[in-house]
Amino acid sequence: MITLNINGSQHEVDADPDMPILWVLRDTLGMTGTKFGCGAALCGACTVHLDGEAVRSCSTPVSAAEGLKITTIEKTTDGSDRVGAAVHAAWVKHDVAQCGYCQSGQIMSATAFLASLPSGSQPTAEEIDAAMEGNICRCGTYVRIRAAIADAASTLV
Amino acid sequence: MLPNPNIDYSELPRALQHMLERSRSKVAEAMPRRSFLKLTGSLGLAVGIFPHMAAAQSTNTDAAAASLKPTEQPSAFVQIAPNGEVTVTINRLEFGQGVQTALPMILAEELDADWSLVRSQLGTNDAAYVDPLFGIHLTGGSNTIKNSFTQYRELGARVRAMLLSAAAARLNVDVSTLRTEAGVVLATGGRKLGYGELAEAAMALPVPQTIALKDPKDFRIIGKPTQRLDAQAKSSGQQSFGIDFKLPGQLTAVVARPPVFGARIASLDDSAARAIKGVKAVLRIPLDRGAEGVTVIADGYWQASQGRDALKVEWDTSAVEKVDSEKQLAQFREIATRPGPRQFDADMAPLETAPLSLEAEFVFPYLAHAAMEPLNCTVRLSDDRAEIWMGSQSAGLDAGAAATVLGLKPEQVVVNVLTSGGGFGRRFSSSSDTAMEACQIAKAAKAAGLDAPVRMLWSREDDMRGGYYRPTHLHRARIGFDKQGNVLAWDHTIVGQSILTGTVFEKFQVKNGIDAATTEGMRNPYPLPMRLTVHHPVVNVPVLWWRSVGSTHTAFVMETLLDDIARATDQDPVSYRMKMFGEEHTRHRDALQLAVDKSGYGSKTLAEGRGWGVAVHESFSSVVAYVVEASVVDGQPKLHRVTAGVHCNLAVNPRTVEAQVQGAAIMGLSTCLAGSEITLKDGVVEQGNFSEYTMARITDVPEFDVNIVPSADAPTGMGEPGLPPLAPAFANAISRLTGKPVRQMPFNLA
Ligand code: FES
Ligand code: FES
Numbered sequence: 041m042i043t044l045n046i047n048g049s050q051h052e053v054d055a056d057p058d059m060p061i062l063w064v065l066r067d068t069l070g071m072t073g074t075k076f077g078c079g080a081a082l083c084g085a086c087t088v089h090l091d092g093e094a095v096r097s098c099s100t101p102v103s104a105a106e107g108l109k110i111t112t113i114e115k116t117t118d119g120s121d122r123v124g125a126a127v128h129a130a131w132v133k134h135d136v137a138q139c140g141y142c143q144s145g146q147i148m149s150a151t152a153f154l155a156s157l158p159s160g161s162q163p164t165a166e167e168i169d170a171a172m173e174g175n176i177c178r179c180g181t182y183v184r185i186r187a188a189i190a191d192a193a194s195t196l197v
Numbered sequence: 198m199l200p201n202p203n204i205d206y207s208e209l210p211r212a213l214q215h216m217l218e219r220s221r222s223k224v225a226e227a228m229p230r231r232s233f234l235k236l237t238g239s240l241g242l243a244v245g246i247f248p249h250m251a252a253a254q255s256t257n258t259d260a261a262a263a264s265l266k267p268t269e270q271p272s273a274f275v276q277i278a279p280n281g282e283v284t285v286t287i288n289r290l291e292f293g294q295g296v297q298t299a300l301p302m303i304l305a306e307e308l309d310a311d312w313s314l315v316r317s318q319l320g321t322n323d324a325a326y327v328d329p330l331f332g333i334h335l336t337g338g339s340n341t342i343k344n345s346f347t348q349y350r351e352l353g354a355r356v357r358a359m360l361l362s363a364a365a366a367r368l369n370v371d372v373s374t375l376r377t378e379a380g381v382v383l384a385t386g387g388r389k390l391g392y393g394e395l396a397e398a399a400m401a402l403p404v405p406q407t408i409a410l411k412d413p414k415d416f417r418i419i420g421k422p423t424q425r426l427d428a429q430a431k432s433s434g435q436q437s438f439g440i441d442f443k444l445p446g447q448l449t450a451v452v453a454r455p456p457v458f459g460a461r462i463a464s465l466d467d468s469a470a471r472a473i474k475g476v477k478a479v480l481r482i483p484l485d486r487g488a489e490g491v492t493v494i495a496d497g498y499w500q501a502s503q504g505r506d507a508l509k510v511e512w513d514t515s516a517v518e519k520v521d522s523e524k525q526l527a528q529f530r531e532i533a534t535r536p537g538p539r540q541f542d543a544d545m546a547p548l549e550t551a552p553l554s555l556e557a558e559f560v561f562p563y564l565a566h567a568a569m570e571p572l573n574c575t576v577r578l579s580d581d582r583a584e585i586w587m588g589s590q591s592a593g594l595d596a597g598a599a600a601t602v603l604g605l606k607p608e609q610v611v612v613n614v615l616t617s618g619g620g621f622g623r624r625f626s627s628s629s630d631t632a633m634e635a636c637q638i639a640k641a642a643k644a645a646g647l648d649a650p651v652r653m654l655w656s657r658e659d660d661m662r663g664g665y666y667r668p669t670h671l672h673r674a675r676i677g678f679d680k681q682g683n684v685l686a687w688d689h690t691i692v693g694q695s696i697l698t699g700t701v702f703e704k705f706q707v708k709n710g711i712d713a714a715t716t717e718g719m720r721n722p723y724p725l726p727m728r729l730t731v732h733h734p735v736v737n738v739p740v741l742w743w744r745s746v747g748s749t750h751t752a753f754v755m756e757t758l759l760d761d762i763a764r765a766t767d768q769d770p771v772s773y774r775m776k777m778f779g780e781e782h783t784r785h786r787d788a789l790q791l792a793v794d795k796s797g798y799g800s801k802t803l804a805e806g807r808g809w810g811v812a813v814h815e816s817f818s819s820v821v822a823y824v825v826e827a828s829v830v831d832g833q834p835k836l837h838r839v840t841a842g843v844h845c846n847l848a849v850n851p852r853t854v855e856a857q858v859q860g861a862a863i864m865g866l867s868t869c870l871a872g873s874e875i876t877l878k879d880g881v882v883e884q885g886n887f888s889e890y891t892m893a894r895i896t897d898v899p900e901f902d903v904n905i906v907p908s909a910d911a912p913t914g915m916g917e918p919g920l921p922p923l924a925p926a927f928a929n930a931i932s933r934l935t936g937k938p939v940r941q942m943p944f945n946l947a
Contacts, residue, residue: 056474056499067499072434082888113433131432135425135428137427137428137431138293141438176569177569178567181860182863183900
């Protein structure tokens with residue numbers, strides 16, 4: 041049994057310590073907002089926050105999360121997190137999603153990035169690109185991702 | 198670049214005016230005010246009856262002549278709840294292209310619905326949800342809006358008429374005294390009835406025989422930039438995709454497939470796999486193309502893939518061709534020298550006497566669709582029924598294939614279409630390989646005594662190595678032209694696998710041994726004396742349509758070669774094309790002109806090191822022109838800015854058109870980047886994951902400016918047409934900078 045803190049609640053899961061967080065979330069706990077894209081830390085679809093930092097849950101064993109706080113897309117966009125709420129609102133406003141499959145990961149990366157900025161500072165276009173380079177979108181929503189992040193940042197001042 | 202002497206730039210605003218006028222007058226002809234549709238017979242089907250009723254109706258041959266088709270039955274498409282919520286059922290797969298918003302917009306327009314109360318859902322393989330033109334379930338060819346525009350307008354208009362009748366009866370007034378507005382029926386004296394209050398009574402009424410459609414100038418939803426109905430769900434992890442679907446007790450299956458297409462099992466030791474915790478069964482199953490595989494069925498994906506990793510399988514590849522990309526290129530070159538069937542057959546004698554000439558060879562690799570959501574399919578099987586949940590672009594074909602595998606009758610199979618994380622053609626498998634594999638697993642599991650629904654899930658590596666690629670192509674051209682750039686003779690050869698041979702489309706699309714999906718986009722609309730010879734070698738690599746299909750390579754060849762001729766004869770690439778479009782191809786002209794105007798081409802001075810590139814291409818009835826700015830940085834091509842001119846007639850949702858153009862262009866950009874190719878060595882696909890197969894990332898992406906030519910003509914599709922002209926526009930810019938033509942995809946400037 042492994043005890044996990046996910047979105048503020050404790051979960052006892054019977055999982056192999058090597059099992060990636062992604063599959064505990066999706067298959068064991070039925071939290072399907074976090075997506076499977078590559079399984080190899082190459083696309084960012086599975087991004088969650090571990091103590092606020094963006095990690096690829098497909099390649100992070102569940103044992104590494106013991107004692108840390110896991111935050112998933114469900115929590116980040118439920119309105120309780122200031123930065124997450126701003127990112128979520130900007131994503132909707134800019135109609136970023138096409139198929140939408142990569143967007144959980146995009147939003148989790150964008151939120152961690154904006155939360156990491158010194159308060160009041162606005163990211164440059166290059167910084168936004170650099171922060172999001174690990175997230176693939178096959179539908180090619182990047183232009184709106186850039187716009188949404190810049191917009192979200194401006195509302196957080 | 199200097200302003201083009203062949204274009205009078207002062208004329209442009211006026212040209213734009215003319216263009217607008219022309220499109221306006223065309224509409225007046227095309228859609229007379231209050232056009233009445235005559236429908237034969239009357240029918241008692243009404244709003245709110247379940248979809249399968251429509252299908253049942255269609256099998257009643259006595260009534261058929263006097264009834265509406267299943268695709269015309271409001272009951273299959275519209276439900277109105279007492280609170281006024283309108284739920285529209287979509288006859289397609291939503292996989293990013295935005296039809297789950299555009300089709301409801303079209304229906305809501307004629308229904309006069311309150312847009313804030315409109316919802317949408319996807320349908321099934323029910324007969325109501327076939328493409329009204331093709332008569333089969335089909336999400337492809339960018340045809341949703343094109344083929345279902347009138348269908349969804351009529352559906353909305355019928356329901357509106359029924360609601361009006363119900364309101365007239367309720368208020369005891371003549372229907373002509375009533376009007377509708379945003380989900381409400383309005384009567385004289387300020388009386389109002391909401392659609393929700395009327396829906397039940399409207400249900401009991403016959404579907405009207407005649408309906409009136411709106412004058413397009415009265416549209417208030419169609420044509421308005423509209424937020425997607427799924428924007429909230431897709432920005433919060435709430436959207437459910439095929440991979441997320443879960444039934445109680447459901448198990449997950451993965452499959453060990455042979456390393457070479459079509460190979461079989463020589464020996465199997467599954468003892469270690471069976472010992473893994475959570476593994477329920479390890480079973481041999483028949484696969485696509487006569488192959489054989491091993492499925493591992495477990496509690497979840499992780500356990501199943503652990504089980505698969507523990508399998509010891511020896512494969513027998515002796516009976517199948519082992520393709521090798523390098524050798525294949527040599528073979529294709531040899532094939533290109535042979536005589537073959539011809540699509541165009543102009544006289545090639547001028548080749549020998551032409552004052553100028555050029556020769557070119559192009560190579561295009563296999564490409565994987567690589568949708569972000571890996572392929573998956575869930576099957577629940579009982580003795581006389583199968584229910585399937587999957588993101589399918591072809592629910593009817595998949596249902597038929599499932600019935601064959603399972604030994605059921607077609608009507609015993611239901612395919613529920615689930616939202617997909619992309620697809621780009623891969624979810625319209627010509628062989629239904631995804632559905633068949635999932636059904637083979639379900640059948641084997643049931644035979645082995647496992648009484649549980651099973652979800653088949655592919656890994657990224659399964660997806661990338663699983664075939665059904667955009668086929669590899671060799672193009673060869675010999676062109677003779679004069680000093681004014683007039684082409685005197687163009688001798689062209691294409692070598693590439695046929696996509697459509699062996700599919701349901703073969704009899705319509707393969708003529709005289711030539712697959713239209715290979716040659717689409719060649720020559721037209723340019724008036725060129727071309728001889729086009731086509732060879733379709735048979736190769737042991739499954740191939741498939743891939744976003745914009747033949748135009749993925751034909752647009753590149755046409756648009757770069759024409760640019761080469763323009764460059765060789767010192768002509769401006771825009772005016773050179775305009776001259777050839779002539780008066781006839783106004784959509785091409787208008788799209789290109791709009792892109793030129795908005796880009797500043799010919800007027801603005803580019804930043805140091807940047808070059809202009811231009812390309813125009815029509816595919817799937819829409820025209821897209823790009824004017825791009827690119828440079829070469831450290832020997833690598835870099836795209837900075839894309840200005841698009843788009844002609845898709847009436848843009849139902851301009852916001853989605855913009856997104857589709859950006860997305861398709863970026864997918865086209867991916868094909869230019871080093872590492873964007875699938876190659877084979879000794880029959881084995883060499884790429885397995887995104888580290889080995891390049892797709893554009895945010896750092897590769899240029900700035901975009903998408904412009905739509907105003908038009909009110911019946912709309913054409915936009916899922917694909919934004920892709921083909923991107924790579925040639927980019928290549929043309931690079932060629933202008935380096936002086937060397939780009940003949941290889943992905944680009945190789947070495
Ligand atoms: S699924 Fe984890 S990075 Fe791709
Ligand atoms: S929205 Fe489809 S992969 Fe990003």
